[in-house]
Amino acid sequence: MNRLSVLAELFREGWRSRRALVLAYLGVTALDIAAVAGFALALRSFVHQALAHHYPGAVPGALVAAVCWSLSTAGVSARTNLVYLLAESTGLELNSRVLALVAGLEDLARLEQPEYADHVDLVRGGGDVIARSAWLSVEVLSALTRLTAVLVVMAFIAPPLLAVAAGLVPALLLSRRGQHHIRGALKRTAPHARLAEHLHHLLTEPAPGMEIRIAGAHETLRARAHGAWTALLTGQERAQWRAAGLSVTGWAVFAAGNTLALLLLVRSVGAGDLAPADVLVLLTLTTTLRTQAEGTMATLRQAADGVHLLESYCYLTRVGSGRPPGSGGTRLPPPSALREGIALRGLSFGYPGSKAPVLRDIDLLLPAGATVALVGEHGAGKTSLVKLLCGLYEPTGGSILVDAVPLGRIPAPAWWAKITAGFQDHARFAFLAREAVGAGELSALDDRERITEALTAGGAREFVSALPAGLETQLGSEFGGEELSGGQWQRLALSRAGMRRAPLLCVLDEPTASLDARSEYELHRRQARLARVTGARHGTVTLMVTHRFSTVRMADLIVVLSRGSIVEQGSHADLMAKDGSYASMYRMQEAGYREKGGR
Numbered sequence: 001m002n003r004l005s006v007l008a009e010l011f012r013e014g015w016r017s018r019r020a021l022v023l024a025y026l027g028v029t030a031l032d033i034a035a036v037a038g039f040a041l042a043l044r045s046f047v048h049q050a051l052a053h054h055y056p057g058a059v060p061g062a063l064v065a066a067v068c069w070s071l072s073t074a075g076v077s078a079r080t081n082l083v084y085l086l087a088e089s090t091g092l093e094l095n096s097r098v099l100a101l102v103a104g105l106e107d108l109a110r111l112e113q114p115e116y117a118d119h120v121d122l123v124r125g126g127g128d129v130i131a132r133s134a135w136l137s138v139e140v141l142s143a144l145t146r147l148t149a150v151l152v153v154m155a156f157i158a159p160p161l162l163a164v165a166a167g168l169v170p171a172l173l174l175s176r177r178g179q180h181h182i183r184g185a186l187k188r189t190a191p192h193a194r195l196a197e198h199l200h201h202l203l204t205e206p207a208p209g210m211e212i213r214i215a216g217a218h219e220t221l222r223a224r225a226h227g228a229w230t231a232l233l234t235g236q237e238r239a240q241w242r243a244a245g246l247s248v249t250g251w252a253v254f255a256a257g258n259t260l261a262l263l264l265l266v267r268s269v270g271a272g273d274l275a276p277a278d279v280l281v282l283l284t285l286t287t288t289l290r291t292q293a294e295g296t297m298a299t300l301r302q303a304a305d306g307v308h309l310l311e312s313y314c315y316l317t318r319v320g321s322g323r324p325p326g327s328g329g330t331r332l333p334p335p336s337a338l339r340e341g342i343a344l345r346g347l348s349f350g351y352p353g354s355k356a357p358v359l360r361d362i363d364l365l366l367p368a369g370a371t372v373a374l375v376g377e378h379g380a381g382k383t384s385l386v387k388l389l390c391g392l393y394e395p396t397g398g399s400i401l402v403d404a405v406p407l408g409r410i411p412a413p414a415w416w417a418k419i420t421a422g423f424q425d426h427a428r429f430a431f432l433a434r435e436a437v438g439a440g441e442l443s444a445l446d447d448r449e450r451i452t453e454a455l456t457a458g459g460a461r462e463f464v465s466a467l468p469a470g471l472e473t474q475l476g477s478e479f480g481g482e483e484l485s486g487g488q489w490q491r492l493a494l495s496r497a498g499m500r501r502a503p504l505l506c507v508l509d510e511p512t513a514s515l516d517a518r519s520e521y522e523l524h525r526r527q528a529r530l531a532r533v534t535g536a537r538h539g540t541v542t543l544m545v546t547h548r549f550s551t552v553r554m555a556d557l558i559v560v561l562s563r564g565s566i567v568e569q570g571s572h573a574d575l576m577a578k579d580g581s582y583a584s585m586y587r588m589q590e591a592g593y594r595e596k597g598g599r
């Protein structure tokens, strides 16, 4: 989408949703233009009659001039309010479109690209600024029409006064150039703004606040935040100075045009070409012209405030939410049940901007109905593999086949509908407890029976029933609700993951990290039972990522990753017999537990 099409869409949206406001705005604008021209003409008639001592003849001119002046003055305030109302309502729609674009991104790698992140930061919550800028651009047109009306009247009285108009052109162009510098500076300083905002969050939110206080890092971080703000302001201040310099130059040219006009007036009066009454009218109109020109510049500046946001919005709509081109082909639906399983063929992956791949030449079959455990040292690539399997990132090489259908050919939302997932970094939905769990399957948000079943599977039933209003309890202290412990939030996340009935892939990426050993053990036994049932019915693959080997040993297939490659795979018995890295990690952990138990 380009700027013009976004503007056209905004105006269409305004016309669709607030037609009465748009009509009122157009009506007031037309009246205002007529009032400005009417004032000039009526003033001329009034002054001519008055200076010729025809007082009754001067009255209509005086009355019309007074009415036009009042209309014009009231018009300014009416238009300001109408633009505000139109911007608010169409801006709301824009904000919701931005959220839809970003939240619906199929390829999460985009969110990690600094250019994309900068545009999202700029445009976040700024829908009303963009919309205001769009409606103000109509204001600029109307202001230019008013200016033209005044100029036409002046030129009609004394054509040489068009020199004043000539002086206006550079003033307007230079002011526009200044706004261009300001927009450029905003774009260049966006990374400083992002850093400053990140530090601001770290310093003002409770969770990071604990670590920062204990580490005594708040002063250093505050100084860094100050540095980022300073870099941001310095970059923008320079552009503001340049814009101010250009604006002053423009006005100096306008003033020179005015001086020239005055000299021409004096000469015309001296030569008897111009009546003294016309001189008086022209002097008044020159002042009106200056006020109109200043108003136009101010409107232009305000309109320009939103232009850089408009550009960011255009960028986001151009990029869209779908996968990058090239990953298409005919779209295919996911199978309703797995027969063979999910196969990874020569799979490689690197994060955007990272030099080295984090996964290399992975060949693996996750058999239908099996429980697979993924183990390996920290940073081995386990979560990265999970993200690829969930279709959240695109592989950089090789492919993932779901019963022989390439995952890239299955529309991401259709694949997500076939997955359930519990992550260590789970979301804390501060909603009603019922909604926080039901969000795992929106169609069952009100299905209390199914939610209760999911709570049982996630080990959260007991504490949710003890909440003041049970399932209907508001969670999250920031909304005046009940605050939960880390383990309780985690159990809710696990319950959420248990809401879907017929998933093809169930991912559990260290979802029990906040639970004690007994709870974890019980939970895994329940999950193993569920995995057997869904595995037999739908061929569901259950993929666990965990560092606890008591859980790992229950899996049908264990895959050991090291530095992005598979180094071993097989059952617990196979791998113990092999006596390789799995066996050594297993024995080490077993010895650790024995030591703790012995103490």
Ligand SMILES: Nc1ncnc2c1ncn2[C@@H]1O[C@H](COP(=O)(O)OP(=O)(O)OP(=O)(O)O)[C@@H](O)[C@H]1O
Pocket: 112, 351, 352, 354, 358, 376, 377, 378, 379, 380, 381, 382, 383, 384, 385
């Ligand atoms: N969003 C990201 N952008 C760039 N690099 C990343 C990103 N996430 C992870 N990495 C890198 O990819 C590598 C693998 O990370 P990954 O999270 O997959 O490891 P892991 O095996 O799950 O580790 P852990 O057991 O600690 O969770 C690491 O070197 C990490 O630095």
